[in-house]
Amino acid sequence: MSEEKQQVSRRQFLNYTLTGVGGFMAAGLLAPMLRMAIDPVLQPPSEGEFVNVGLAVEDITTTPQRVDWKIKQVDGWYESEPGRTAWVYKDDNGDIIALSPICTHLGCVVSWEGSEDHPNQFFCPCHDGRYTKDGVNVKGTPPLAPLPTFEQKVENGMLYLGKAIPRKGA
């Protein structure tokens, strides 16, 4: 920059002022609308509540069984009780495993021994995705991550399930 005094012409001054005032007004108008639009993105993640799924621990075997239950859901102004599903069994250590049936490929629903050709595995009919009993995806089939596991706790001998927690891909 030169040492000389920088002249701001009348035209420049008016341009800056108009742009400034206009920008300020436009921002004031648009800010509340944009904030309202992005509100869903800024919500804290919902806490999963544990729900009694109606299955006694003593009834859980080493073969995965399908469990269906309902959760309470508040969706904006709409309250409903959508269903949830899990495949539940006891592993060799006697620990309870509750797997989400939502395929980690593109979200279809898997079932235990869903294909006669693949006994002892979870099978997804959409693109022949497969998982071993522990929910780990079989290499060479479309899914890239194991089935999510539900958070769980046992109270008075009954199984309670919470949120399905995704597991890292193999």
Add this chain to the structure above:
Amino acid sequence: MLQKIYDWIDERIDITPIWRDIADHEVPEHVNPAHHFSAFVYCFGGLTFFVVVIQILSGMFLTMYYVPDIENAWKSVYYLQTEVAHGQIVRGMHHWGASVVIVMLLLHTLRVFFQGAYKKPRELNWMVGVLIFFVMLGLGFTGYLLPWDNKAYFATQVGLEMAEQVPVIGGELKALLAGDEEIVGAQTLTRFFAIHVFFLPGALFALMAIHFVLIRRQGISGPL
């Protein structure tokens, strides 16, 4: 970067004259409040347009949460008003803007009337203006029902009775507006919603475009 994109487009389709035509158009001295303060009366047309822009923008964002269904309309408005950040402000803008826009429109009309600016050759633009006025009243009437509270319901009831008073076709007119001969309900709400957010804004855009093109062709009427 931006300059380059602009140049690339301009080189091909010559867009500069289009916006230059608007940007270089001088504000005549007699309508410039910097010269004669009383010229502020010429601002009301622009202010009406400004509030219409607010209505359209805030309306578009309200539609992200609003549902035109009698079970959920009130709940969705209540939700966006109480739970959504800034929802109260955006609804407030639309709610108060709906009144302010009518006030501005009337002030603009008064100016045109008392200055005799509607006289030849500008009669056509006066007529377009009257149509804009009716469209705006229609927007106010149909929008008022949307929150589906008691005030909305009974105001619409009254408005529909008024339509019914029209000689000969009154009954049909009411059924056409309400979507049912007797009930003010589910079908009324969906109709009013469609009219409010699609039909009338579409008509409003077309009329405003004609209004502005006519102003540019005819110029603003001269000093008194």
